[in-house]
Amino acid sequence: MDGMIMLALLITYYGKEIAMEDTFISWEQTVDPPGSSTGRHRHLNHSQSPRDFFQWDDTQSAGFSANKGQLSVNTNYKVLKVKNEMKHSKSQHSISKHLVEAEVSRI
Numbered sequence: 001m002d003g004m005i006m007l008a009l010l011i012t013y014y015g016k017e018i019a020m021e022d023t024f025i026s027w028e029q030t031v032d033p034p035g036s037s038t039g040r041h042r043h044l045n046h047s048q049s050p051r052d053f054f055q056w057d058d059t060q061s062a063g064f065s066a067n068k069g070q071l072s073v074n075t076n077y078k079v080l081k082v083k084n085e086m087k088h089s090k091s092q093h094s095i096s097k098h099l100v101e102a103e104v105s106r107i
Contacts, residue, residue: 012096012100014054015054015055016092016096017092017093017096017097018055018080018081018082018085018091018092018093019080019092020054020055020074020080021074021076021080023052023072023073023074025044025047025052027039027040027043029072030043030047032047034046034047035047052072052073052074053065053073053077054082055073055074055076055077055080055081055082056081056082056083057081057082057083058077058078058081058083061073062074062077062081063081063083
């Protein structure tokens, strides 16, 4: 339609720009109140922490913090991390970045 401007809403869920996966957090490891207060058999439905530290690099806590956090880092953090993703033009991170830049330049 002439004169109609279509704007897209871009939403990126935490970690999707590098294809992060959810980490299994056992009930014993659950530290958030909604997850730990529901009990052993229901915590996965209520926990706020299936995603752990953002995976920046392969240092302690995946480069998120110099301190060891309450949650464990996903076991794939030494391979799947921003530091690697930024090196490759066809990585999930690069594609996400180009899509956002294209949308912003359109506006």
